[in-house]
Amino acid sequence: MQTEIRTNPYLQTRYLFTPQPQARVYYTEPEPKPIIPEEAKPLVTFGILQALTAVLQKASKWCGEKLMQGKEFTTPGNVEKAASDMLSKHNLSDKINIEYVSDGNINQIAQRYRPHDSGFFKLLAPVARGENAFYADGLKLAVAPDSKPSLILHELGHAINAHSGKFLKFLQTFKTKLPNLTPSLFLLNAIIPKKENGEKTFIEKYAGLIGFAGFLPTIIEEGLASFRGINAASKLKKTVDKTINLKPLKRNYFFAWMTYLIAGLVFGAGVHLNFIDNRKN
Numbered sequence: 001m002q003t004e005i006r007t008n009p010y011l012q013t014r015y016l017f018t019p020q021p022q023a024r025v026y027y028t029e030p031e032p033k034p035i036i037p038e039e040a041k042p043l044v045t046f047g048i049l050q051a052l053t054a055v056l057q058k059a060s061k062w063c064g065e066k067l068m069q070g071k072e073f074t075t076p077g078n079v080e081k082a083a084s085d086m087l088s089k090h091n092l093s094d095k096i097n098i099e100y101v102s103d104g105n106i107n108q109i110a111q112r113y114r115p116h117d118s119g120f121f122k123l124l125a126p127v128a129r130g131e132n133a134f135y136a137d138g139l140k141l142a143v144a145p146d147s148k149p150s151l152i153l154h155e156l157g158h159a160i161n162a163h164s165g166k167f168l169k170f171l172q173t174f175k176t177k178l179p180n181l182t183p184s185l186f187l188l189n190a191i192i193p194k195k196e197n198g199e200k201t202f203i204e205k206y207a208g209l210i211g212f213a214g215f216l217p218t219i220i221e222e223g224l225a226s227f228r229g230i231n232a233a234s235k236l237k238k239t240v241d242k243t244i245n246l247k248p249l250k251r252n253y254f255f256a257w258m259t260y261l262i263a264g265l266v267f268g269a270g271v272h273l274n275f276i277d278n279r280k281n
């Protein structure tokens, strides 16, 4: 029986349709639904996942743009106050350095922490442009754009996570192990016993979910870093200036966190796509 692609006029979506044998006059059971033939299933999943990835990447870009347009919730002086409060509360004042990077001081900062390291300068360049912020545990350094100092509170959240016991540190460094996830799954899948009827293994079935689960520690740790930052800002509002509006900060942090959530979904879809690819060969 021929399988063809039909368009659902109501949803404007396409699906694979296999015509069923001519309907008998008297049906005693529910009319059979259009089915997707077994051999076309991986292709359908492949297409869906690829489309999903494209949509998610657009969504991530949109979140990034929203974050770029985000406003500061208070003055740079107030941010500095909240930042030093965060560090002293966790006895990290002497351990962590903070820098607000601009075009004017980028060379100086690069030289101070990693002299003659062009890679480090390249990391700082987007920070100077107001497009990024980061915490480098090796250097005990948190940086934010001079034009968007409020991002530092999130980065200090990472610094505190890095100094709050092994578990949080593990969550933080887990993302560095993610490139090994797909090869490890392949390896594991090759050595586990296969079912005789050719049914998918657990790994083949749930590769996408396993991939997303691998990203979860990062999503959680990012959320926690923002939570610490927002807490410090609320404390600032209570103790220094009751007129502070925390909404712009929460909004910025929300969009930043969404990019991580989306990255997790894209990663999961990518891991799954690898396994579909593998089954076709």
Ligand SMILES: [Zn+2]
Binding pocket: 154, 158, 222, 225
């Ligand atoms: Zn972060």
